[in-house]
Every structure is written in C-alpha cells, then in structure tokens.
Amino acid sequence: MARAMHTFKRVCVFCGSNAGSRPEYSAAAREVGKELARRGVEMVYGGGSVGLMGVAADAALAAGGKVIGIIPRGLRTRELAHEGVTSIIEVESMHARKSRMVELADAFVALPGGIGTLDELFETWTWLQLGIHRKPIGLLNVAGYFDRLLAFLDHARDERFLRSVHLDSLLVEDNVERLLDRAARFEAPDGGKWIEEGAPLEP
Ligand code: AMP
Secondary structure (H helix, E strand, O other), rough: OOOOOOOOOOEEOOEEEOOOOHHHHHHHHHHHHHHHOOOOOOOEEOOOOOOOHHHHHHHHHHOOEEEEEEEOOOOOOOOOOOOOOOEEEEOHHHHHHHHHHHHHHOEEEEEEOHHHHHHHHHHHHHHHHHHOOOOOEEEOOOOHHOHHHHHHHHHHHHHOOOOHHHOOOEEEEEEEEHHHHHHHOOOOOOOOOOHHHHHHHHO
C-alpha cells in the first residue's frame, strides 16, 4: 500500500551561522530557501542574518516565501537577527527556541553547520526517538560534509547504542527536492528506544 503523503505548512531549517569553506554549502542553502518557497512552505529557523542561515532566509524571501525567525530574547543583537524576515518570534531561552521550533514546524532539515546546527539536529532527533514528536528530520549531506558523522553513527549502531530503526529514521539525501519528497512520505518508527541485552543484532 502506498504511504500517505504529508503536506507541510512549515519546515524548520537548521544550518550554519557561518557559510563554510565551499560554495556548494551556500548554493544548497539557497536551494532549500527557494524550494520551500516554491512549495508554498513557510521556513522556520533561528532568525539569523549571517552564514547559511542568512542565505537560506534571503533565498526564501526572494522567491516569495514566508520566513519565521525564532530568537532568544537578549541574543537578538548578538545573534545578528535578520530584520527583513516575515516575522520574528522572541523566546525566553535557547531551550524555548528549540521547543518552539518543534511545535511550529511539521518537518526539519539540517544543512552543514557547526555545534549549534548539530545541537538542534540531535535534540530534535532524540525527541523523535523518544516519541515526543513524530515529524520527519532530513539531513542534507552537501558535498559529503556529514560523511564522517554518518560513519560514526553506523559505529554507534554496530556498538549497540543506537537501534537501526532509529538510525534509519534520519533521512539523508544530497538533493533538496528528494529530501523533501522523502520527508513527505515519512512514517515515524514505533517501538522503544532500548536494546534488550543479548538480543541478536538487528539488520
Ligand atoms: P552553528 O551551526 O554553530 O553556526 O549554529 C547555527 C544554529 O544555531 C542555527 O540553526 C541557529 O538556530 C542557531 N544559531 C547560531 N548562531 C546564530 C545566529 N547568529 N543567529 C541566530 N541563530 C543562531
């Protein structure tokens, strides 16, 4: 039976507040912004004007899309808030920002980035693993940026700290359209987080 297709009202983008060293990173951020706007999907993100964040937001706006920035109060100046977005939501803390992102968005896409991006990706993924939400999470592996992280996650699965079903719940693609199409068909895994001692290795 074909899987139901989900339509997204809002997708949250996690990405670097730096642009990284390769032009491919900015090109991918631009593609994400443009593609969300083309699909009539609002972009939710951390609200910054710098790095890949600024590139993605500008591209979505230029293509006629809506962009919602979520920024912790007090960090608005330090984080170089993008004052041109459709709306800025100020929240109390970094924690409140992530909660708000998860509440508002129907799906998440992580692009190359640093600790902030990884933090957002992993917390959102942890919540999926625990069943706190059942929304798709996509990783856009631009120019192989995440190859070594993905190899490490295979290692975590092989060492039985991570179930295959949860590893596989992260959608990995190097193309934005394919990633969003897969996200639209995503069904959250059922079943627990824990691996029984002595249970055979999962496929
Ligand atoms: P990083 O990958 O360390 O550059 O952090 C980027 C992620 O953390 C983004 O997805 C944002 O949600 C948040 N973040 C980090 N720096 C900023 C910034 N200058 N303005 C807004 N959000 C930021």
